Amino acid sequence: MRILPGNLQRQFELHAAEYEQKALEVLRGGWYVLGRELAAFEEEFAGYVGAAHCVGVANGLDALWMSFKLLGIGAGDEVIVCANAYIACVMGITIPGSTPIFVEPDEYDNIDDAKIETAITERTRAILAVHLFGQACNMDAIMDIARRHGLLVVEDCAQSHGSHYGGQTVGSFGHAACFSFYPTKGCGAFGDGGAVVTNDAHLAEECRVFRNYGSRRKYDFERVGANSRLDELQAGLLRVRLGHLNELNEERQRLAQRYLDGITHPLVRLPQVRPGADCVWHQFVVHTQKRDALQAWLAEKEVGTLIHYPIPPHLSSAYQYLGHRAGAFPLTEKAADEVLSLPMYNGMTPEEQDFVIEMVNTFAGGD
Numbered sequence: 228m229r230i231l232p233g234n235l236q237r238q239f240e241l242h243a244a245e246y247e248q249k250a251l252e253v254l255r256g257g258w259y260v261l262g263r264e265l266a267a268f269e270e271e272f273a274g275y276v277g278a279a280h281c282v283g284v285a286n287g288l289d290a291l292w293m294s295f296k297l298l299g300i301g302a303g304d305e306v307i308v309c310a311n312a313y314i315a316c317v318m319g320i321t322i323p324g325s326t327p328i329f330v331e332p333d334e335y336d337n338i339d340d341a342k343i344e345t346a347i348t349e350r351t352r353a354i355l356a357v358h359l360f361g362q363a364c365n366m367d368a369i370m371d372i373a374r375r376h377g378l379l380v381v382e383d384c385a386q387s388h389g390s391h392y393g394g395q396t397v398g399s400f401g402h403a404a405c406f407s408f409y410p411t412k413g414c415g416a417f418g419d420g421g422a423v424v425t426n427d428a429h430l431a432e433e434c435r436v437f438r439n440y441g442s443r444r445k446y447d448f449e450r451v452g453a454n455s456r457l458d459e460l461q462a463g464l465l466r467v468r469l470g471h472l473n474e475l476n477e478e479r480q481r482l483a484q485r486y487l488d489g490i491t492h493p494l495v496r497l498p499q500v501r502p503g504a505d506c507v508w509h510q511f512v513v514h515t516q517k518r519d520a521l522q523a524w525l526a527e528k529e530v531g532t533l534i535h536y537p538i539p540p541h542l543s544s545a546y547q548y549l550g551h552r553a554g555a556f557p558l559t560e561k562a563a564d565e566v567l568s569l570p571m572y573n574g575m576t577p578e579e580q581d582f583v584i585e586m587v588n589t590f591a592g593g594d
């Protein structure tokens with residue numbers, strides 16, 4: 228049985244008729260950028276997250292760097308971020324000129340809040356809380372640290388649309404929250420997309436102007452901005468997706484539970500869910516010291532897997548200039564050697580999942 232690590236076609240097929248209808252509606256409407264669909268999606272998505280404002284932008288990376296820039300964070304400033312994160316989290320910090328200060332992850336693969344305070348210096352301006360793999364960071368601790376030290380909190384929710392901490396939706400805790408609607412994300416579009424969500428009306432307005440060449444009125448350019456807009460077709464399709472997001476998240480939660488119940492291999496450490504948090508399972512990430520052998524075994528059985536992520540940002544070529552050597556963040560580097568993302572997608576059948584479980588459980592250990 229050939230099983231892909233992700234399967235966007237299945238996901239599309241779950242609500243194909245609705246997507247097709249919306250696509251035709253937008254195509255026939257004759258208005259493709261900054262229109263009714265975007266305005267409606269922004270309002271609906273802000274409501275979903277439980278924040279006052281949403282500003283659609285071109286992608287998640289733009290949402291990140293534009294947030295930092297418009298919050299006035301740049302050259303000479305430091306932003307604390309988990310070392311175990313996606314490269315875009317770090318680029319979002321460095322593009323506007325600030326310096327990432329890395330903190331090791333906890334057993335939930337997210338920033339270890341107990342290690343944040345020792346990373347704070349007089350240059351620290353913000354904490355970027357990346358809710359990796361669909362699971363919330365410890366937002367009580369992070370918001371408390373931020374309050375005590377006068378820091379801003381930006382949330383990276385690119386993998387966690389609709390997950391909660393203490394019953395509150397992620398993206399509604401910080402001063403700004405950044406979302407990606409890249410097709411593989413929980414609330415995925417059919418192309419690139421992103422959003423900044425915030426309760427700060429001033430920041431929302433700044434984002435709105437900045438994303439459109441720094442222009443509020445046609446041909447009146449107030450500042451140098453960007454061209455970073457969520458187009459009408461993506462916004463319309465995202466409205467359809469958002470209408471099903473809770474059921475899609477619940478489906479992945481059921482799939483995750485089936486993995487958690489079924490996988491019993493002694494060499495495979497299952498993902499843990501933080502007390503007080505829930506997880507929308509953007510990825511189902513196991514840890515094993517036999518990662519490469521397990522991946523090869525599964526590949527032989529035509530079970531596709533992915534590694535999130537094989538090279539931590541601090542060791543990537545892009546960030547050699549920061550001067551971090553191998554060994555600087557041992558827990559993060561260990562994770563890069565041990566993580567494996569099992570197939571996880573909406574529309575996965577019980578037969579497919581049972582096959583994956585059986586193949587993991589019959590892994591001989593690679594020796």
Ligand SMILES: *Cc1c(COP(=O)(O)O)cnc(C)c1O
Pocket residue numbers: 286287288289313315316357359383385386406407408409419420421
């Ligand atoms: C996908 C992702 C981003 C970047 O989003 P794009 O839309 O691809 O630019 C940022 N942070 C995290 C955690 C992501 O997973």
